[in-house]
Amino acid sequence: MDFQEACEEARKIAFSFSNPLIVHHYDTDGITSGAIVTGAFIDERRPYRRRCIKKLDDVAIDELAKEKEIIFVDLGGGNKRVNELEDVLIIDHHQTDGIEKPQVNPLLYGIDGSTELCAAGTAYFIFGKRIELAITGAVGDMQLPFIGKNNELVEIGEKDGRVRVEEDISFYGRYCRPLVQFLQYSDEPYIPGLSYREERCLQLLETLEIPLKNGEKYRTYSDLTKEEKTRLISAIAEILIERGKIKEVNELITKSYVFPKNKMNESYEAGEFSTLLNACGRHNRDDIGVGVALGVEDYFEEARKLLQLHRKMLREGIAYASANIQDFGEFYFIDGRGIIDESIIGIICGMVLNANWKKPVVGIANSNNNQLKVSSRGKGGNLGLIMKKAAALCGGVGGGHRMAAGASIPSSKLNEFLLAVGSELADKK
Template identity: 55%
Template sequence: MGFEEFSIAAEEAKRIAFSFRNPVIVHHYDADGLSSGAIVKAAFVSAGREHRIMGIKKLDDAAIERLRGEKEIIFVDLGNYERVSELQDVLIIDHHQVKETGKPQINPMLYGIDGGSELSASGTAYFVFRQNADLGLVGALGDMQYPMQGANRIMLEEGIRKGEIRKDVDLKFYGRYSRPLVQFLAYREEPFIPGISYKEDHAQKLLEDAGIELKKGGEWRVYADLGAEEKRRLVSAIAEILSRSGRKYELVGEVYDLPARPRKSALYDAHEFSTVLNACGRHGKPELGVAVCLGDSAAYLEASSFLALHKRMIREGVLFAKASLADLGAFLFLDARGIIDEGIVGIVCGMVLQNGGKPVIGIADGEAGDIKVSSRVVKRAGINLGKMVAYAGERAGGIGGGHAVAAGASIPKEKLNEFLLAARENIEMQTG
């Protein structure tokens, strides 16, 4: 099994999708779910076919009941399909660890392609419909699939040939096109630059010392406006500060521009685009994220307000997490109930991962009165979190699933201790 067999299966999935008369497209609410849902919707629009679309957080019992009367459903990036056999005509487009559903599904994991690092749901949707490689890339980055490898690399190169994506090697900071230089340096958590982060005056001095003009023609310059020599001086200055502080960070790497999007916006850089989508979905506006994907300029203006809120909540969440992480031996534990929203606790866990290899398990209040669990781990740790949360979630009377490096669960409030004990047991079993 390999990419050729996957491509054949993707063609069959397209045939099934277009055999539906008026399906409802049901997608996840994160960046990958919004991107993949938008790709499917765009394909139906291009083909002039009727459809409806809705974004949800999880395919739980309540969602199943809502969908029971639907004759045709295309599920995208929802991961848990235990009860879909109860529904009528279904097609599944996904990349999570596979379980038998009794329904047709296209999933790279079935063909030896790693759905955790080589292809996300949006990439899978791209190969089904062979359009919107730019959104496939955005979704992959939103699911922390970087650098691009395997099937993702094939999608990337196809997108470049089609003119949808431009690839470069440059500074990997957020805001290359959208933030004035001082704010570009001063406001970031990753990497934290000692003496510069959250200090605009210090950031301005660093730029001036590097001989970089902040304005040109009366307008604030952004990083993308700099010449090659200016960029070299700035990267060298940042690298020197990080080196003196003992911090290791790969400053330069592949970056991706999307030429069809407005240049000085958060949509021109594919990494930034994924953050905009996460802000929409995780703050209860999945339909807004899909509209942004499809080029709705009014939707982007509205999404910008959610983006500012999203980044502030993440920044505050990271500060809380760094002060509150507890080492429970097999993993680091973050009890964020009442502090961090369930929609971003997983993002925060990912941002406080440490080099030691221990997973981070975070919990937040779930909207249904339960506990939302999110977990993250570095790949080299060799721990499969998807298997861990499935095991611990079941032991605690809940449900869990996901990828090897990022997974989540929902459990009853009174079963937290059972979950943590089962999580420790499973992690220790995996690590020997």
């Protein structure tokens, strides 16, 4: 059975369920893939229930044991205990092993789930609708530049007039934010000296002779002339190169994906859409995130408020992490317990990661039930496998991708876990 045949079979299984519980992850890929599956059931007027979770650990499995029918989306392939559940369908793209339930996972068909296709893209190939969400999920899952199946998604979207490809700076807010806020709230990448510093942003724009307004209307980045864009990008690149965040200006330029049939708001461009949905999931408002993903206009204002809160937490988290990061030999360590929320520890790890570092960042934050949330980002080995092995030694659960992974472990086992991670990384040299 090839990938497309597996997708067709999965669709049949999904619609054979009488009233399934759709269980999806809480990040952008989880929200978008969950919305694609949810939307498919809405379109078919079939009954369903939906639940968003942060991790599929033993506690979650025990809670789900009473369910008769479950569709796991953007998770499920990394915990063998799903085999204990009744009727299950898994739509995932993370590293998987020993799963006996029906699963559509790109990795099982020679497609790299960390670079070529995410859960949202997989869900699209199963249900065939909402291609904007598939592309937004891939952008949110850091799968740029697109290759393989992701490129196939773009080609399909372009033919349908639902997707347009542009090359430009990879910052949030190109279409919807005034210039000062565009710079001030940039955190992917974080710009030392500019991010979260309004006066510095104003000074830079004044120095570059870039007007803030056209008449009475505040300008957005998309309003700038080609020459103004070049000056601004060069100035930002100079700062980031000096701080070791990037090596050359081209790292700031990426293909962006615009959705012409969407309204000219945060859902118009994949990067902005991704950021908005991510904030909803990270702050336990998956209902808002899925609603926005499905185009419910009433939810957008609440989503914007969640994004403001999200950025405030990121600003405080990055300041703490930058001042307190520790070198543990084989990796850098951020102890975010009591300071950084578990929902953003992974983002913080990615934000402090230096482009020149040859070893990863590992961060921890408090979670529920005396557990710790662990996130890891960077080079040095297959972090997905390392997190899985180290967590298993400590009675926890871990997994993910080669350069972005995580785990959930008992708080009492932290030292044991860190030693195991260090040992695994040393063995990979």
